[in-house]
Amino acid sequence: MANPFRRSLLILSIVWTVLLGVLLLMPGSGKNTIHLFAGEDKLVHGGLFTVWITLLYSLVIVSQKNQYSITSLLIVLLLGIGTGIGTEWLQSYIPYRTMDTNDFIADLLGTIAAIITVLSIKKRLILVDNKYE
Numbered sequence: 001m002a003n004p005f006r007r008s009l010l011i012l013s014i015v016w017t018v019l020l021g022v023l024l025l026m027p028g029s030g031k032n033t034i035h036l037f038a039g040e041d042k043l044v045h046g047g048l049f050t051v052w053i054t055l056l057y058s059l060v061i062v063s064q065k066n067q068y069s070i071t072s073l074l075i076v077l078l079l080g081i082g083t084g085i086g087t088e089w090l091q092s093y094i095p096y097r098t099m100d101t102n103d104f105i106a107d108l109l110g111t112i113a114a115i116i117t118v119l120s121i122k123k124r125l126i127l128v129d130n131k132y133e
Contacts, residue, residue, distance in 0.1 A: 003132045009059040016052050023048065024087040028096025042106040049110030050117075053080050057118040062129040068122075073115065080111030 024045075035041070057076045064072065084107030092099035118125070 003129065005129050005132045006059065006062055009055060009062065013052075013055040013059055016055055020048050020052050020083075021087075025090055025094060027094050030096040041100075042102055045103045045106035046110035046113070049080060049084065049107045050114045053111045053114035054117055057115060058125055061118060061122055062125050065126070077111060077115060080114075081108060084108055084111070 053076060056079070057073075060072050060076060084104045087107075088099045088101075088104045091097040091103075
């Protein structure tokens with residue numbers, strides 16, 4: 001992969017995937033935490049998934065060279081859904097963490113927001129990618 005734009009997307013995707021796993025699967029503190037506002041946790045979940053899926057789907061889009069594929073869209077959507085379900089299920093086994101359906105809904109909304117974002121900037125992604133060909 002000689003294209004620096006794709007390489008950057010790949011590296012950022014890998015780093016964000018590791019960060020996502022660490023943050024969502026580390027044990028809780030067991031202490032009462034102070035939240036800035038109600039629903040703060042849901043915003044974090046949605047934000048983490050929005051960035052993650054945006055990076056992954058952008059990499060898929062530039063790799064396909066403007067050949068829109070419903071298959072790749074569905075794979076990315078299912079990856080977001082599966083990861084959301086999987087991390088919530090795993091949290092039920094982690095000390096001081098619980099499985100929360102609302103967290104999964106936030107993960108799903110983040111995934112959908114990312115897909116919409118990438119589809120709306122698809123042409124710009126291709127233009128940037130083409131500069132490095």
